[in-house]
Amino acid sequence: MLSNRTVGRPRLEHRRLELLNAAANVFARKGFDAGSVRDIASAANVQPSSLYHFFGSKETLFEEVYMEGVRRIKTSVETAVVTQGRPWDKLEAAAAAHLTSLLEDDFFSVVVAETIPKGTSELNIRLIVHRNDYEKMFIAFIDRLPNLTNDNKKYLRFALFGALNATVNWYQPGKDSPEEIARRIVGLFRVQLDT
Amino acid sequence: MLSNRTVGRPRLEHRRLELLNAAANVFARKGFDAGSVRDIASAANVQPSSLYHFFGSKETLFEEVYMEGVRRIKTSVETAVVTQGRPWDKLEAAAAAHLTSLLEDDFFSVVVAETIPKGTSELNIRLIVHRNDYEKMFIAFIDRLPNLTNDNKKYLRFALFGALNATVNWYQPGKDSPEEIARRIVGLFRVQLDT
DNA sequence: GAATATACTGAACGTTCGTTAAATAAATTA
DNA sequence: TAATTTATTTAACGAACGTTCAGTATATTC
Numbered sequence: 386m387l388s389n390r391t392v393g394r395p396r397l398e399h400r401r402l403e404l405l406n407a408a409a410n411v412f413a414r415k416g417f418d419a420g421s422v423r424d425i426a427s428a429a430n431v432q433p434s435s436l437y438h439f440f441g442s443k444e445t446l447f448e449e450v451y452m453e454g455v456r457r458i459k460t461s462v463e464t465a466v467v468t469q470g471r472p473w474d475k476l477e478a479a480a481a482a483h484l485t486s487l488l489e490d491d492f493f494s495v496v497v498a499e500t501i502p503k504g505t506s507e508l509n510i511r512l513i514v515h516r517n518d519y520e521k522m523f524i525a526f527i528d529r530l531p532n533l534t535n536d537n538k539k540y541l542r543f544a545l546f547g548a549l550n551a552t553v554n555w556y557q558p559g560k561d562s563p564e565e566i567a568r569r570i571v572g573l574f575r576v577q578l579d580t
Numbered sequence: 581m582l583s584n585r586t587v588g589r590p591r592l593e594h595r596r597l598e599l600l601n602a603a604a605n606v607f608a609r610k611g612f613d614a615g616s617v618r619d620i621a622s623a624a625n626v627q628p629s630s631l632y633h634f635f636g637s638k639e640t641l642f643e644e645v646y647m648e649g650v651r652r653i654k655t656s657v658e659t660a661v662v663t664q665g666r667p668w669d670k671l672e673a674a675a676a677a678h679l680t681s682l683l684e685d686d687f688f689s690v691v692v693a694e695t696i697p698k699g700t701s702e703l704n705i706r707l708i709v710h711r712n713d714y715e716k717m718f719i720a721f722i723d724r725l726p727n728l729t730n731d732n733k734k735y736l737r738f739a740l741f742g743a744l745n746a747t748v749n750w751y752q753p754g755k756d757s758p759e760e761i762a763r764r765i766v767g768l769f770r771v772q773l774d775t
Numbered sequence: 776g777a778a779t780a781t782a783c784t785g786a787a788c789g790t791t792c793g794t795t796a797a798a799t800a801a802a803t804t805a
Numbered sequence: 806t807a808a809t810t811t812a813t814t815t816a817a818c819g820a821a822c823g824t825t826c827a828g829t830a831t832a833t834t835c
Contacts, residue, residue: 418613422823434825435783443823501749540764542803547746548739554696557739569735573769595812617793629795630813638793 393524401439404429406510409450409492417447417500448515454493458486462522472529477571481525483549484563488556497517498550520546541574543551548573582584584595589654596634603631604645604687612642612695639703643710646695649688650710653681657717667724672766673720678744683751693745715741728773736769743768 407429411420422443426433440446465482469475486494497519502512520542527533548570551578555564602624606615617638621628635641660677664670682687692714697707718741722733743765751761 416611416613418611421821423821432784433823435787435826439783522748536764537768540761540768543746543750544739544743544765544768547744548742551738551742551745554698566735569731570739573732573735573739573772575772616791618791627814628793629815632794633812 404431404436404439405446405450406451406492408446409454409496412447412450413495413499426441447496448511450493450496450509451512452515454491454495454497455519458483458494458497459519459522460488466488466526472526472531473571473575476523476526476530477567477575479523479566480545480549480571481564484552484567487550487553487560488563488566495553498553545570545574592624597602599626599631599634600641600645600648603641604649604691607645608687608690608694642691643703643706645688645691646707646708649690649692650684652686653678653689653692654714654717656681661721667721667726668766668770671718671721671725672762672770673770674718675740675744675766676759676762679747679762682745682748683753683758683761690748693748725773732773736773740765740769 404425408420408425411424411428413421415424422433422436425446426436429436432575436446440449462479462482465478466475469478487498497516500512502509502516523546524542527538530538530541531549533541549567552563552566552570561569599620603615603620606619609615610619617628617631620641621631626629631641635644636744655676657674660673661670664673682693692711695707697704697711715737719737720757722737722740725733725736728736744762747758747761751758756764
């Protein structure tokens with residue numbers, strides 16, 4: 386039987402990323418439990434068993450998607466904040482980058498935002514480590530804000546994260562942009578008399 | 581005939597509520613997809629098939645849990661706000677009641693808070709209706725706050741709901757109480773917007 | 776060009792899933 | 806108490822699940 390896929394077979398890393406993209410897409414839409422291995426394989430035009438050539442299990446596949454999501458959103462935020470000097474501007478830029486990753490077709494970031502790992506399963510414990518790695522960045526930004534008690538900083542962080550990640554539930558493309566949303570949300574908290 | 585059935589109903593309702601409790605418990609811990617019918621039956625010390633004597637399907641069972649959750653949290657909030665007069669105090673009392681339902685062993689409310697329905701499946705469309713019914717109350721409270729633009733009201737609502745519902749991810753019993761958390765979170769906005 | 780390593784398929788495995796149907800126990804009504 | 810309705814179990818169904826594995830192409834190496 387002749388195959389139509391004889392030429393130009395992609396390289397390993399490229400192929401991995403293709404499959405990882407399909408997985409991110411499915412997991413972002415359906416979550417870990419409802420997103421099946423067969424869904425992912427079908428989205429990548431591949432047999433379910435093929436995934437196991439690259440990934441050890443559904444869990445490790447999900448973890449890789451999660452890690453890639455953290456990596457992307459982290460990079461995006463790091464890049465955004467360097468152009469800002471004042472602490473509140475830095476925080477707003479970070480929030481804008483966070484939302485842009487989240488709301489504009491980056492399935493990896495959506496998985497990170499929508500999957501809040503809890504419990505003591507081995508997978509979730511590993512996911513929590515990845516997530517904390519990202520949240521540390523925000524903690525640092527908030528810590529530099531002037532005139533706030535430690536308690537206020539803690540609550541600001543929890544409230545801000547909650548508000549930002551909840552945008553996936555009501556964001557509508559074409560209306561307010563991620564940057565505008567970030568500006569409005571951070572503005573709700575922003576103290577007027579800083580610097 | 582009709583009177584006969586009416587006599588049998590209280591027992592029926594009582595049993596229904598027991599099974600509904602088991603379902604709420606499981607759905608709150610595992611979510612709709614990962615919480616299986618067998619999990620629920622086992623939590624209620626009953627065979628899986630018994631559930632189908634009272635509920636048509638897993639979906640309608642979930643919907644009933646969701647509706648009961650909305651009913652409870654709504655009642656709790658309605659009761660809390662009547663003791664307050666000033667708009668910001670009303671909002672804070674509503675937030676406190678919301679968090680108390682959410683964080684203190686009411687599995688029904690947890691299901692409501694953690695399940696944000698989206699998509700166009702028939703079930704999710706029905707869930708959205710129930711949820712909107714609840715959120716309308718908060719919209720009314722926020723609408724009465726003085727000196728806010730309509731845009732600010734909209735963003736305040738989204739941000740506040742996001743911040744409140746995210747507490748399930750970090751709340752630790754024994755530390756700050758739901759009332760205290762509500763006071764602090766509403767306070768973050770209040771200090772900015774309350775002139 | 777033969778040997779080897781890589782990419783992928785096809786078929787099946789054991790489990791779990793939601794759900795149904797028939798049989799039976801318990802409660803209620805007549 | 807007999808008849809009937811309600812509650813629950815036992816057993817199984819087909820479908821979907823994650824995963825495995827032997828086999829088959831394709832690409833790379835010698």
